[in-house]
Amino acid sequence: MRIAASFISGGLFGLGLVISGMSNPAKVIGFLDITGNWDPSLALVMAGGLIVTAIGYRLVFRRAAPVCDSQFHVPTNRVIDARLVGGAAIFGIGWGLGGFCPGPGVVATALGYSEAIAFVAAMLVGMWLKDRLFGTA
Amino acid sequence: MTEFTPVSALIGGVLIGLSVVFFMATMGRIAGISGIVSGLMNPKSSDFGWKLAFVAGLMVAPFVYAMMRPEDVSVAFPHSIGFIVAGGLLVGIGSRLGSGCTSGHGICGMARLSPRSIVATLTFMATGIITVFVIRMIGGAA
Structure with a gap:
């Protein structure tokens, strides 16, 4: 049940990324290039995702627990610290450099692009490096 | 440069939202790709x-x-392979250090109006925009 639910979730997510154009670095970079030939498409990806999620989460959280678990696992931390801001800043630089965030990198890897494979390999090294440099917390 | 594609962007966004909601309804978790x-x-x-x-x-x-x-x-791929690999490294470090990426903060957290996710999303949008601007200025495209 948990495996099937996760597989379906991943599949829907991947379809959304490939159909929306998020898995195309040219489109992501075109979106970030607000002073150039700006392509606002990804703002609509985000808007569509946010509206569905905001409504859907409200309905889901009316239940006492999710279908496949005894409780919801939702972050409760509300502290804005240097790790959060610094990490997000580093992430954004990487996003602008490659035109990929993690999901689209994995999707383009599945489509067989060698640049995407190189991106994902470097990303996994970066994730490992973060634990080495800053701990697993 | 790429064209504005509002219809496919909205359809894709809705699919991502459905995935995120289905994942919370079944597994009870944030669909954060970097964490997964x-x-x-x-x-x-x-x-x-x-x-x-x-x-x-x-x-x-x-x-x-x-x-x-x-x-x-x-x-x-508008940018060179060196930038793509460096980008992968920084995306890996930054997403773990900042506890999330475009999915976990940008969609799941923003939809919950989490203050951490709102700050993270505004931050990575800003540094992403600055990075693309700088690369265009120095002519670092492939």
């Missing part, structure tokens, strides 16, 4: 099985879609 992918490096964890299943779905569905409708799928 990094979990693959920890095969002894009890969460390894479902994380692997999620990533399998994330790869299989677009692969099948691209086989069926190759004309709808385009992937192009």
